Amino acid sequence: MLLASKTARHASLNAAAAFVLVLLQPLAVAQAAVPDTQVVIPKSRAPGPGDSPEAKGPRPANPRDLTGKWNRVTEFQSYGAVKGGANEFQNEILDAQNNNRQPDLSQAKARIKGLKYVEAVFTPAGKAAFDKNRPGYGLRIGPPRLGNDPQGNCDPWGVPRMLNGQVAGPHATWEIIQEKDRMWWYVPWHHEVRMVWMDGRKLPTLDEVDPVWNGYSVGHWEGNTLVINSMGFNEKTWLDHNGYPHTFDMKLEERYRLLDANTLELTMTLTDPEYYAEPFKSDVKIWKRDTINNKAWDENAYCVASEEGRFNRLIRDGEVGK
Amino acid sequence: MNIVQARILAAGLLLGAALPAMAHHGTSVTYDTSKTIVVEGTVTEWAFTFPHSQIYFDVTGTDGKVAHWGTELAPSPTMMRNLKLGWGRDSIKPGDKLKLTCNPHRVAGATACLSKEIVINGKLMPLNEAQVKP
Numbered sequence: 487m488l489l490a491s492k493t494a495r496h497a498s499l500n501a502a503a504a505f506v507l508v509l510l511q512p513l514a515v516a517q518a519a520v521p522d523t524q525v526v527i528p529k530s531r532a533p534g535p536g537d538s539p540e541a542k543g544p545r546p547a548n549p550r551d552l553t554g555k556w557n558r559v560t561e562f563q564s565y566g567a568v569k570g571g572a573n574e575f576q577n578e579i580l581d582a583q584n585n586n587r588q589p590d591l592s593q594a595k596a597r598i599k600g601l602k603y604v605e606a607v608f609t610p611a612g613k614a615a616f617d618k619n620r621p622g623y624g625l626r627i628g629p630p631r632l633g634n635d636p637q638g639n640c641d642p643w644g645v646p647r648m649l650n651g652q653v654a655g656p657h658a659t660w661e662i663i664q665e666k667d668r669m670w671w672y673v674p675w676h677h678e679v680r681m682v683w684m685d686g687r688k689l690p691t692l693d694e695v696d697p698v699w700n701g702y703s704v705g706h707w708e709g710n711t712l713v714i715n716s717m718g719f720n721e722k723t724w725l726d727h728n729g730y731p732h733t734f735d736m737k738l739e740e741r742y743r744l745l746d747a748n749t750l751e752l753t754m755t756l757t758d759p760e761y762y763a764e765p766f767k768s769d770v771k772i773w774k775r776d777t778i779n780n781k782a783w784d785e786n787a788y789c790v791a792s793e794e795g796r797f798n799r800l801i802r803d804g805e806v807g808k
Numbered sequence: 809m810n811i812v813q814a815r816i817l818a819a820g821l822l823l824g825a826a827l828p829a830m831a832h833h834g835t836s837v838t839y840d841t842s843k844t845i846v847v848e849g850t851v852t853e854w855a856f857t858f859p860h861s862q863i864y865f866d867v868t869g870t871d872g873k874v875a876h877w878g879t880e881l882a883p884s885p886t887m888m889r890n891l892k893l894g895w896g897r898d899s900i901k902p903g904d905k906l907k908l909t910c911n912p913h914r915v916a917g918a919t920a921c922l923s924k925e926i927v928i929n930g931k932l933m934p935l936n937e938a939q940v941k942p
Contacts, residue, residue, distance in 0.1 A: 585842065622837065627837055628837065629837050629838055629914065630837075630838065631915075787858040787859065787884070787886075788858075790857075793857050797855075797857075797860050797862060797880070800862075800864075800878050800920065801860070801862060801878050801879070801880045801920045802838050802880075802920075803915075804838075804913045804915040804918025804919070804920045805918075805920075806864065806876055806877060806878035806918075806919055806920045807875050807876045807877065807918070807919035807920075
């Protein structure tokens, strides 16, 4: 439905339209071939503090000091999938498309034990908003020229997308800077500095705030678990690369704890009843401290809208010779 | 300089390289990574920018017409620098002669492609460890 309407809008681009049609076919097969797409998120997967085994590395000098640069080591989890499902299916879809064959999603399933695509439990309004978002990743992957991912303009990812970047390098890394009354999440590539109040204040109500990219956040410690509650997000951001939407009413809870000096655990619960019929509980996400600064290749690298826009138009959209 | 006709490689030959590239930059959805073409031209611009460096160049066809081309380089500038082979903002200049092997764009007729092998003035400029000669 979505891709068909796109095709109509771009009817003059014959090659583009042909490509979309090629893409549409595997998508239809993809949906037919995965019988469990409509099941709800398994309760057994719902994580909580203490669900993951304790790491056995060095004990942190201070279990409440999260300062450092952290690289995610667990697989990306979409807001409609578990265990990197959308990524793996996307690889298979593209491979099949490149080789003029039908996708075999059982192969993708075989590569990751327990892989299952689990669609979000949308409300009708949520599904309609989801259908308007045209991503460059996941099961609905399309070329950037036909998409509307806000990151194409170097817009901020916002929260929670900045916490759970899908692809490699700077997209799966952030830095925490901690002071007494505030904590900061630093994500250079998308110009993001996200501030969390740690001074004991309460969250404002929706009537008291204007929508902002990263929302308003307050945190507190429950033992050695940092609990952050956030609200007030604008509706321009996507939850992830696959185009999951949210409303201004979205609320997010993050729970962090150090498993050892170099291992950080995060679980998240997202509620947005206007778009999702039940809360989304994330898997247990693990980050490792960047002790050797091995990701320094992204240091001070920023997504600059003028550079990225020119690159997308001339190269990725293929308009250089026009 | 002449356009060298497209060489169609056997499907799947580049498969191993194609999937990781897609995972990082979404390139397979833009380019047909099962095919490569070779184009030769004269450099007009070297954009050494993060994370997608680009070379723009002019290609003169057999009919004498000049087509403006562009190509992106998958490794970021810092990754290219880590090859320690002289990649930098001065490593390519306007007027340099370029022989480029690349994956073609999926849009028919588009003069943009994804670099796989770059030869500047007869010298190979490696894009990955595998292209670095011992």
